[in-house]
Amino acid sequence: xxxxxxxxxxxxxxxxxxxxxxxxxxxxxxxxxxxxxxxxxxxxxxxxxxxxxxxxxxxxxxxxxxxxxxxxxxxxxxxxxxxxxxxxxxxxxxxxxxxxxxxxxxxxxxxxxxxxxxxxxxxxxxxxxxxxxxxxxxxxxxxxxxxxxxxxxxxxxxxxxxxxxxxxxxxxxxxxxxxxxxxxxxxxxxxxxxxxxxxxxxxxxxxxxxxxxxxxxxxxxxxxxxxxxxxxxxxxxxxxxxxxxxxxxxxxxxxxxxxxxxxxxxxxxxxxxxx
Amino acid sequence: xxxxxxxxxxxxxxxxxxxxxxxxxxxxxxxxxxxxxxxxxxxxxxxxxxxxxxxxxxxxxxxxxxxxxxxxxxxxxxxxxxxxxxxxxxxxxxxxxxxxxxxxxxxxxxxxxxxxxxxxxxxxxxxxxxxxxxxxxxxxxxxxxxxxxxxxxxxxxxxxxxxxxxxxxxxxxxxxxxxxxxxxxxxxxxxxxxxxxxxxxxxxxxxxxxxxxxxxxxxxxxxxxxxxxxxxxxxxxxxxxxxxxxxxxxxxxxxxxxxxxxxxxxxxxxxxxxx
Numbered sequence: 001x002x003x004x005x006x007x008x009x010x011x012x013x014x015x016x017x018x019x020x021x022x023x024x025x026x027x028x029x030x031x032x033x034x035x036x037x038x039x040x041x042x043x044x045x046x047x048x049x050x051x052x053x054x055x056x057x058x059x060x061x062x063x064x065x066x067x068x069x070x071x072x073x074x075x076x077x078x079x080x081x082x083x084x085x086x087x088x089x090x091x092x093x094x095x096x097x098x099x100x101x102x103x104x105x106x107x108x109x110x111x112x113x114x115x116x117x118x119x120x121x122x123x124x125x126x127x128x129x130x131x132x133x134x135x136x137x138x139x140x141x142x143x144x145x146x147x148x149x150x151x152x153x154x155x156x157x158x159x160x161x162x163x164x165x166x167x168x169x170x171x172x173x174x175x176x177x178x179x180x181x182x183x184x185x186x187x188x189x190x191x192x193x194x195x196x197x198x199x200x201x202x203x204x205x206x207x208x209x210x211x212x213x214x215x216x217x218x219x220x221x222x223x224x225x226x227x228x229x230x231x232x233x234x235x236x237x238x239x240x241x242x243x244x245x246x247x248x249x250x251x252x253x254x255x256x257x258x259x260x261x262x263x264x265x266x267x268x269x270x271x272x273x274x275x
Numbered sequence: 276x277x278x279x280x281x282x283x284x285x286x287x288x289x290x291x292x293x294x295x296x297x298x299x300x301x302x303x304x305x306x307x308x309x310x311x312x313x314x315x316x317x318x319x320x321x322x323x324x325x326x327x328x329x330x331x332x333x334x335x336x337x338x339x340x341x342x343x344x345x346x347x348x349x350x351x352x353x354x355x356x357x358x359x360x361x362x363x364x365x366x367x368x369x370x371x372x373x374x375x376x377x378x379x380x381x382x383x384x385x386x387x388x389x390x391x392x393x394x395x396x397x398x399x400x401x402x403x404x405x406x407x408x409x410x411x412x413x414x415x416x417x418x419x420x421x422x423x424x425x426x427x428x429x430x431x432x433x434x435x436x437x438x439x440x441x442x443x444x445x446x447x448x449x450x451x452x453x454x455x456x457x458x459x460x461x462x463x464x465x466x467x468x469x470x471x472x473x474x475x476x477x478x479x480x481x482x483x484x485x486x487x488x489x490x491x492x493x494x495x496x497x498x499x500x501x502x503x504x505x506x507x508x509x510x511x512x513x514x515x516x517x518x519x520x521x522x523x524x525x526x527x528x529x530x531x532x533x534x535x536x537x538x539x540x541x542x543x544x545x546x547x548x549x550x
Contacts, residue, residue, distance in 0.1 A: 006426045040425040098473045150315040151281045243518045
């Protein structure tokens with residue numbers, strides 16, 4: 001793959017951001033930057049880091065300190081991912097209800113396909129050192145991603161996990177670019193992967209208006225009990241999160257929800273008398 | 276890949292040894308053990324380590340200290356690899372004379388093929404922290420192996436390099452064992468097939484009852500004009516067709532459609548008077 005342009009790989013990988021939530025140890029932030037730069041990634045977003053700035057970040061980031069200037073600090077996870085099209089949450093454990101789960105390699109392939117073919121933004125979220133991501137945070141992701149490890153031993157620390165995810169992102173970028181350069185080398189591509197899409201896909205931020213809308217509508221028609229919603233909101237997120245709605249579909253569905261609401265509260269002028 | 280037996284993966288990976296030459300920092304030996312155990316490797320050979328034993332080894336190997344007892348200490352690199360069939364030397368730089376050079380991934384695939392198909396022993400040699408392996412040491416290897424990194428930035432440290440090599444060894448073992456178990460699955464596996472799910476996915480036949488239901492509901496609330504449906508039915512098929520609904524989601528959505536229908540035709544006993 002020596003023909004692949006290193007700068008072009010980095011340019012693609014600049015659309016894949018690493019998000020670290022409530023990180024406690026500055027050393028892990030520094031190690032993350034180093035792991036990222038080694039693999040050509042450049043965008044780190046910190047959600048309410050416990051300690052920032054800190055000299056350990058600079059020390060561990062040795063040689064990657066230029067990435068420190070590009071760090072973005074935000075208050076909430078939603079802020080970190082609002083302009084993203086695909087969001088991965090890293091999770092070692094299985095949760096209340098299973099989420100679409102990918103191994104690191106297919107997750108990276110999916111990410112670079114989205115970046116290179118569709119100019120999308122991708123985020124991979126890493127949780128706290130001691131207890132990872134909460135169920136609520138994991139529910140914000142379209143997919144969960146896991147690194148296949150020795151199940152008799154346990155888990156990677158956050159810096160090691162970032163290292164491997166970044167490595168797979170780089171491999172996926174080089175792999176995809178190699179295929180671009182030499183179309184004969186393209187392996188079997190499924191119909192879905194080949195498909196040209198006619199509408200832009202919606203962002204995470206737009207979906208964060210979608211879920212309250214469907215929940216409100218379902219509450220109004222008493223399909224969902226707001227006092228005891230049980231797993232319904234989570235199931236709706238899982239369902240519509242993995243579909244990646246395009247703009248037309250998004251407005252179509254929200255139009256249906258609004259129509260149902262209007263019908264229910266009597267503002268839709270349907271001639272009931274005919275029935 | 277959940278069908279793959281973790282103990283069997285580890286058994287295969289016990290034939291892949293990591294060899295560290297003249298290591299200076301005990302912490303790197305500890306980190307190597309941890310990286311190895313996380314991925315299921317167990318055999319570390321140290322060639323004339325500068326400092327051994329040392330409490331930093333135990334500290335950094337946290338949870339992998341059982342591998343310390345299995346460490347083999349030898350005087351020369353030849354001793355470390357004499358019973359091996361395939362020897363890889365890790366090298367970041369190109370050397371005086373070109374050597375067969377593989378990226379980490381094909382090197383791991385080659386290794387696990389040799390282990391599983393031919394019961395061979397494999398070694399991967401890592402050099403000194405400051406200057407790697409000598410030309411003489413590299414010449415003892417059958418192949419050189421490199422990790423594709425950002426060429427504008429430089430190299431991984433030895434612990435990081437071991438981490439990635441061990442990861443690729445594990446992936447190659449799982450990949451090869453997956454192929455052994457189910458030869459039909461050797462080709463491209465789609466993302467959906469990769470996912471672990473709690474509910475069975477619905478069949479095409481069930482979806483053929485789903486589309487008429489949503490269309491009928493939308494016609495009843497006058498969102499869709501049956502005489503002139505335009506692209507709406509097609510868009511709904513494209514949307515719900517690519518989602519691959521599971522059984523629970525299927526019944527959930529059809530339950531919502533039925534509720535809307537009942538509301539609309541007055542058979543749902545909602546106390547409108549309250550509004």
